[in-house]
Amino acid sequence: xxxxxxxxxxxxxxxxxxxxxxxxxxxxxxxxxxxxxxxxxxxxxxxxxxxxxxxxxxxxxxxxxxxxxxxxxxx
Amino acid sequence: xxxxxxxxxxxxxxxxxxxxxxxxxxxxxxxxxxxxxxxxxxxxxxxxxxxxxxxxxxxxxxxxxxxxxxxxxxxxxxxxxxxxxxxxxxxxxxxxxxxxxxxxxxxxxxxxxxxxxxxxxxxxxxxxxxxxxxxxxxxxxxxxxxxxxxxxxxxxxxxxxxxxxxxxxxxxxxxxxxxxxxxxxxxxxxxxxxxxxxxxxxxxxxxxxxxxxxxxxxxxxxxxxxxxxxxxxxx
Numbered sequence: 001x002x003x004x005x006x007x008x009x010x011x012x013x014x015x016x017x018x019x020x021x022x023x024x025x026x027x028x029x030x031x032x033x034x035x036x037x038x039x040x041x042x043x044x045x046x047x048x049x050x051x052x053x054x055x056x057x058x059x060x061x062x063x064x065x066x067x068x069x070x071x072x073x074x075x
Numbered sequence: 076x077x078x079x080x081x082x083x084x085x086x087x088x089x090x091x092x093x094x095x096x097x098x099x100x101x102x103x104x105x106x107x108x109x110x111x112x113x114x115x116x117x118x119x120x121x122x123x124x125x126x127x128x129x130x131x132x133x134x135x136x137x138x139x140x141x142x143x144x145x146x147x148x149x150x151x152x153x154x155x156x157x158x159x160x161x162x163x164x165x166x167x168x169x170x171x172x173x174x175x176x177x178x179x180x181x182x183x184x185x186x187x188x189x190x191x192x193x194x195x196x197x198x199x200x201x202x203x204x205x206x207x208x209x210x211x212x213x214x215x216x217x218x219x220x221x222x223x224x225x226x227x228x229x230x231x232x233x234x235x236x237x238x239x240x241x242x243x244x245x246x247x248x249x250x251x252x253x254x255x256x257x258x259x260x261x262x263x264x265x266x267x268x269x270x271x272x273x274x275x276x277x278x279x280x281x282x283x284x285x286x287x288x289x290x291x292x293x294x295x296x297x298x299x300x301x302x303x304x305x306x307x308x309x310x
Contacts, residue, residue: 006292007096010285035115036124042112049108057101060293061094067300074304 097293103286107134110278117272121190128186129275133265134283135179138291140242142172143211147239150232162228163302165235169214171295175287176208191256200250200257207245210238 091098111130119126149165152158183201184194195201217234221227251259258264264271265279 004096007099007289010288011099036118036126037115038113046108046112049112050105053101053104053108060097060297063297067297067304070304071300074307 100289107283125189130283132182134287135175138287139172139176142168150235153228153232167295167298171291173211199253199255203245203250207242210241214238
């Protein structure tokens with residue numbers, strides 16, 4: 001229960017931060033006139049990172065499943 | 076207690092209810108990778124494309140500090156109550172913090188290679204960070220050198236408090252007192268939105284940081300549960 005409250009707090013603070021800084025971000029849009037735009041390579045690297053993240057998530061969930069089973073067998 | 080029939084939909088619903096913050100963590104991280112690599116960024120002469128490391132490198136330090144703060148609080152609890160579970164938590168949060176600290180140092184060194192010209196240039200921030208991490212590493216050496224559980228918990232807790240307080244001069248005070256290539260003394264893009272493109276600041280604080288912090292908490296929670304099973308005789 002305490003953990004859930006902590007995560008809700010993190011999400012709440014993120015939302016407040018988004019609200020407070022959002023307007024400023026849109027006001028300063030002009031700053032991006034000389035911007036570096038993404039290329040195909042950026043999308044490929046992002047795709048590679050996403051595949052890596054998929055496997056990290058899968059690995060963590062599988063460990064969690066094994067720990068759940070261990071905890072049940074301990075009981 | 077409501078009993079759900081075992082349809083695929085209800086099983087998915089139960090899984091989401093139980094693991095929502097872990098799913099949120101993966102969504103935040105996926106958004107970090109997509110936004111971090113595909114949004115337009117300012118074309119700064121010295122930084123060029125390396126500016127995208129802003130979405131990865133500073134976030135790792137924030138996670139490290141978050142983990143170390145939780146570890147520090149648990150060490151104080153060990154000294155106050157002497158409960159073994161607090162010792163396990165202090166050690167595991169410290170371990171995750173150190174892991175993220177090493178990742179932060181590695182990403183910083185890579186960034187330095189392209190902007191400062193070398194992986195290691197003896198910059199006060201780099202040196203201070205290395206000293207801070209070495210002090211924290213000694214915490215684990217100390218833990219493994221004491222065999223008696225109760226004694227280990229107390230000695231390690233005292234050292235952890237020392238190691239945590241040493242982070243402030245090594246990471247935050249000394250590098251700001253001397254000339255450094257690293258941002259900090261003359262402006263800090265991590266905490267001041269006017270020092271960085273606001274859109275990047277938003278992605279870091281609203282997407283990357285929650286994702287990395289949740290990942291740190293997830294890894295640590297798994298390690299704590301494993302340690303609890305290992306040491307069930309003292310719990």
